[in-house]
Amino acid sequence: MIKMLLDVKNLSIYYYTLAGTVKAVENVSFAIGKREWVSFVGESGSGKSTVAYAILNLVPSPGQIINGKIIFEDKNILELTNEELREIRGKEISMIFQDPMTSLDPLRKIGDQIAEVMIEHGIEKEEAYEKAKELLKKVNLPEDRISYYPHQLSGGQRQRVAIAIAMAFNPKLLIADEPTTALDVIVQDAIMDLIGTLKDEGTSIFFVTHDISLAAERSDKIAVMYAGKLVEFGRVEQILENPLHPYTQSLLASVPDLWSEKEIKAIPGYPPDLRNPPSGCRFHPRCPIFKEKPALKGICDVTEPKAIEIEKEHFVACHLHR
Ligand SMILES: Nc1ncnc2c1ncn2[C@@H]1O[C@H](COP(=O)(O)OP(=O)(O)OP(=O)(O)O)[C@@H](O)[C@H]1O
Ligand SMILES: [Mg+2]
Structure with missing residues (x-):
């Protein structure tokens, strides 16, 4: 067995809201190897971000991880103390978001914010500023952008800063x-290139997108989520050529x-309300084959x-494949 960098087992996450319990992620298992780029795709509300946040044990309230293990190297992230987690965050595991403004402080210069991460993890101030450049x-x-404030940069430039911090x-x-x-799209491509550079230097990538064609461009594997479930997981070519x-x-x-002249088919219906998900396979009410x-x-x-392994590294959770 090849040792995986991240091994997530039977992860379930619920949001306890006043309007009811949202079963946002249910029994999700997957693994990411060293230097592997895995993209999570699926419609809005399928649980992609919730899984992403869980990896650093940062699921926001009223969310709670109710079951599962998140093994990073040899440690279960969910059993670490806050101190141990702080050691890992920003150093061994970094995170970037859709809107870099959520992670950048609008009142502080870019250079200070990049250097801060390093200083927090024990690097001398002077060296941190050199490294920031x-x-x-x-x-x-x-x-010279080191002395700019976030609002003086474009959205794409801010995302570059977020990646610099992550790097x-x-x-x-x-x-x-x-x-x-x-x-x-042009800026998007440049950002994808930067993430690719990070991967080339040895980093594994957990990438979330609702755009399966973007995922197909660079990933090694694709994980397809539907209504809180991981319904299919496999190598890009398996997913594209033999979607199950x-x-x-x-x-x-x-x-x-x-x-091509291919007819575009929107998926009829809507994702279900996760306070009361459909019985059996959560996709059955919209499934054309059912x-x-x-x-x-x-x-x-x-x-x-x-979920069963149909061919090497290709998993699917569907009664048509038993
Ligand atoms: N803070 C919250 N409180 C209550 N429910 C939440 C909260 N955050 C997410 N949810 C619910 O959990 C489910 C999964 O949400 P999540 O944000 O993980 O989906 P997503 O796949 O990232 O969607 P998107 O593509 O829109 O970003 C959704 O049903 C959502 O409504
Ligand atoms: Mg999301």
């Missing part, structure tokens, strides 16, 4: 939650293709499908 260069920003320690894992969604779950097939059919085949009645709508 190098990091800015690395993300293709001029050195400060050559983290083992980068968690990127829709880091390019707010950017135009009807939801993955629907997602792929909904991608516009400039070069609708077509009466023989599936009493199976898909009753029993939860378990």
